[in-house]
Amino acid sequence: MSAPAIEIASRAEAARAACARVTDPEVPVLTIEDLGILHEVDVDERGRVTVSILPTYSGCPAMGVIALGIETELAKDGFDDVRVELTNTPVWTTDRMSEAAREKLRAYGISPPGRGAGKRALFEASADVACPRCGSKDTERVSEFGSTACKALWRCRACREPFDHFKCV
Amino acid sequence: MQAFSDPRAAWLARLGDATLILGHRLSEWLSRAPTLEEDIAMANLSLDLIGQTRAFYTHACELEGGESDETTLAYRRAEPDYRSPLIVEQPNGNFADTMARHLIFSAYALPLYEKLAGSNDAETAGIATRSSREMAYHLRHAGEWMIRLGDGTAESHDKAQAALDDLWAYVPELFEADDLDRDVAASGFGVDPSTLRENFAAAIGDVLAQATLKKPAERRGQRGGRSGRHSEHLGHVLAQMQFLQRAYPEARW
Numbered sequence: 001m002s003a004p005a006i007e008i009a010s011r012a013e014a015a016r017a018a019c020a021r022v023t024d025p026e027v028p029v030l031t032i033e034d035l036g037i038l039h040e041v042d043v044d045e046r047g048r049v050t051v052s053i054l055p056t057y058s059g060c061p062a063m064g065v066i067a068l069g070i071e072t073e074l075a076k077d078g079f080d081d082v083r084v085e086l087t088n089t090p091v092w093t094t095d096r097m098s099e100a101a102r103e104k105l106r107a108y109g110i111s112p113p114g115r116g117a118g119k120r121a122l123f124e125a126s127a128d129v130a131c132p133r134c135g136s137k138d139t140e141r142v143s144e145f146g147s148t149a150c151k152a153l154w155r156c157r158a159c160r161e162p163f164d165h166f167k168c169v
Numbered sequence: 170m171q172a173f174s175d176p177r178a179a180w181l182a183r184l185g186d187a188t189l190i191l192g193h194r195l196s197e198w199l200s201r202a203p204t205l206e207e208d209i210a211m212a213n214l215s216l217d218l219i220g221q222t223r224a225f226y227t228h229a230c231e232l233e234g235g236e237s238d239e240t241t242l243a244y245r246r247a248e249p250d251y252r253s254p255l256i257v258e259q260p261n262g263n264f265a266d267t268m269a270r271h272l273i274f275s276a277y278a279l280p281l282y283e284k285l286a287g288s289n290d291a292e293t294a295g296i297a298t299r300s301s302r303e304m305a306y307h308l309r310h311a312g313e314w315m316i317r318l319g320d321g322t323a324e325s326h327d328k329a330q331a332a333l334d335d336l337w338a339y340v341p342e343l344f345e346a347d348d349l350d351r352d353v354a355a356s357g358f359g360v361d362p363s364t365l366r367e368n369f370a371a372a373i374g375d376v377l378a379q380a381t382l383k384k385p386a387e388r389r390g391q392r393g394g395r396s397g398r399h400s401e402h403l404g405h406v407l408a409q410m411q412f413l414q415r416a417y418p419e420a421r422w
Binding site: 055057058059060061087088089090091092093142143144145146147149153167169 | 206207209210212213214215216217218219220221223224291292294295296298299300302303306309310
């Protein structure tokens with residue numbers, strides 16, 4: 001019994017590595033692993049792969065594309081029988097993003113979300129948001145809603161550039 | 170469409186009915202909002218609500234079992250099957266009407282979702298946790314607009330006050346618990362809406378004070394949507410929303 005168990009474990013590892021190559025269609029510098037969207041990858045004894053992913057913002061239309069990306073990447077590595085499930089247990093939050101992912105976002109021109117999702121008081125000003133281009137904290141919010149469900153519109157008063165800020169949820 | 174046999178499913182679907190109809194109403198603003206930023210904001214608010222609907226409906230169908238899915242619930246039911254409160258089907262009116270409606274709804278939905286995050290059902294708790302963080306954005310956005318309109322010009326003040334006065338008749342229905350509410354609250358699955366009044370009053374009071382607007386007098390109120398008795402408005406919403414699925418059943422992208 002132990003040999004197949006080890007084989008299944010290494011197959012699961014290979015399947016997870018394939019899934020981890022999938023990038024977010026809206027923010028292509030981040031993989032779904034970086035974002036904390038990729039949750040569990042299991043392979044059963046018949047070779048069937050079950051991938052669970054955590055939906056981000058309720059209305060994010062990227063989930064369908066991400067599921068398709070997972071199937072495509074797994075097929076490249078020989079996994080043909082794939083099921084992708086959405087689960088809200090645990091619930092996704094921006095706190096699941098790694099430091100490395102935050103740095104990638106900044107380098108891409110999107111100011112990363114602050115830590116401590118859901119802690120902000122209702123009408124309290126948001127914490128300092130640094131400009132991803134010049135680093136200045138002399139910035140202002142243009143709109144809390146931007147080009148996608150995950151982004152708000154900001155501008156920098158120092159370098160005068162507009163930029164996207166990843167919403168903290 | 171048969172009634173739900175699982176009270177948890179019936180209750181979650183009712184939450185989904187409210188967010189679906191309000192999400193559809195907000196989507197009617199697209200390309201018509203006063204500024205580009207507001208147009209984008211309205212699209213985002215609408216998308217959040219429709220996304221929440223999908224989560225509520227999908228989980229309701231999982232709990233219920235059987236053939237129905239989110240598409241059935243959204244597109245293949247008639248007016249009496251929808252159990253949304255009357256306020257969400259009210260027409261958009263002018264911008265102040267829409268923002269007053271959204272202030273009232275979000276000040277009700279935020280504490281509802283926050284309490285539902287403690288549900289004994291893990292998936293429901295997860296959906297509610299995420300939805301509550303989104304709803305905080307909704308309440309802030311609607312609150313900021315009501316402050317700006319109320320504390321703005323004489324005309325914007327009058328329109329904001331008139332909007333609140335008109336919509337206040339639909340407030341009591343939001344907080345009236347029926348047997349279904351009491352049942353799911355007692356089992357630890359759901360929330361009794363009558364326990365949310367204080368949170369609602371605090372959030373509204375804060376906004377209205379800053380907006381220099383008066384809280385309308387308590388009235389007996391209009392009710393019926395949560396038991397399937399709707400105004401004429403819902404039929405018009407459904408006629409537009411369900412057209413494609415009715416004309417081309419089983420249509421897929």
